[in-house]
Amino acid sequence: MSHKPTSASGTATKDGLREYSRFSKEYLMDRPIIDLWPFQNYVEHDDNPEAMGNGTPEFAEINTAEIGGVLVATSNDAYGHLIVLPYWIDPAAQIDFRVLWSNSQSAGTGTFDVAVKYTPIDVSAESVALAIGATALDSTIDSQADLAANVPLWTEWGYINAEKTGVKDLTPGDDLLAITTIGTLTTITSASMIQMQMRAYRKYI
Numbered sequence: 001m002s003h004k005p006t007s008a009s010g011t012a013t014k015d016g017l018r019e020y021s022r023f024s025k026e027y028l029m030d031r032p033i034i035d036l037w038p039f040q041n042y043v044e045h046d047d048n049p050e051a052m053g054n055g056t057p058e059f060a061e062i063n064t065a066e067i068g069g070v071l072v073a074t075s076n077d078a079y080g081h082l083i084v085l086p087y088w089i090d091p092a093a094q095i096d097f098r099v100l101w102s103n104s105q106s107a108g109t110g111t112f113d114v115a116v117k118y119t120p121i122d123v124s125a126e127s128v129a130l131a132i133g134a135t136a137l138d139s140t141i142d143s144q145a146d147l148a149a150n151v152p153l154w155t156e157w158g159y160i161n162a163e164k165t166g167v168k169d170l171t172p173g174d175d176l177l178a179i180t181t182i183g184t185l186t187t188i189t190s191a192s193m194i195q196m197q198m199r200a201y202r203k204y205i
Contacts, residue, residue: 110187133180
């Protein structure tokens with residue numbers, strides 16, 4: 001089944017979706033969003049365990065909200081994790097990512113850049129080693145203007161193109177994507193990456 005809409009025209013929404021025909025609205029509903037890493041559950045009061053990744057990322061409480069995130073205190077702090085592809089996903093279709101973040105200071109003083117990189121890992125082949133995310137998304141995430149301190153904000157969606165070599169032949173339910181999420185600070189003291197989401201198409205047989 002094709003994932004292409006029935007019309008070439010339409011108005012883009014904030015999320016990069018387009019409203020076309022009644023058929024396309026139904027088809028968009030079959031593109032679920034998956035929460036990948038909710039860090040709220042990993043952090044206790046005043047504890048700052050080190051997160052896995054490049055630089056010095058830490059799991060840290062955001063302000064005194066009793067909600068945690070990965071603290072980016074230095075540009076290029078990065079967090080790595082593995083995604084097991086859901087059994088229903090179509091790996092040959094476009095796959096999208098976005099990140100929920102907040103900054104630690106007053107608004108209007110800088111920007112925060114989030115780069116998502118990935119590496120497909122074919123577990124079924126029984127010969128591919130674990131690795132960090134190394135390939136940039138085909139559509140990267142735009143710079144994010146800071147809001148007031150500790151106010152959460154979703155980035156725009158970035159994505160892996162459809163029919164991507166190395167990704168399209170992965171086996172849903174078995175194979176992995178290694179993801180590295182990198183934060184870059186511009187005139188911001190620090191920021192927290194709170195949550196990541198993936199949006200993907202279902203595979204029809």
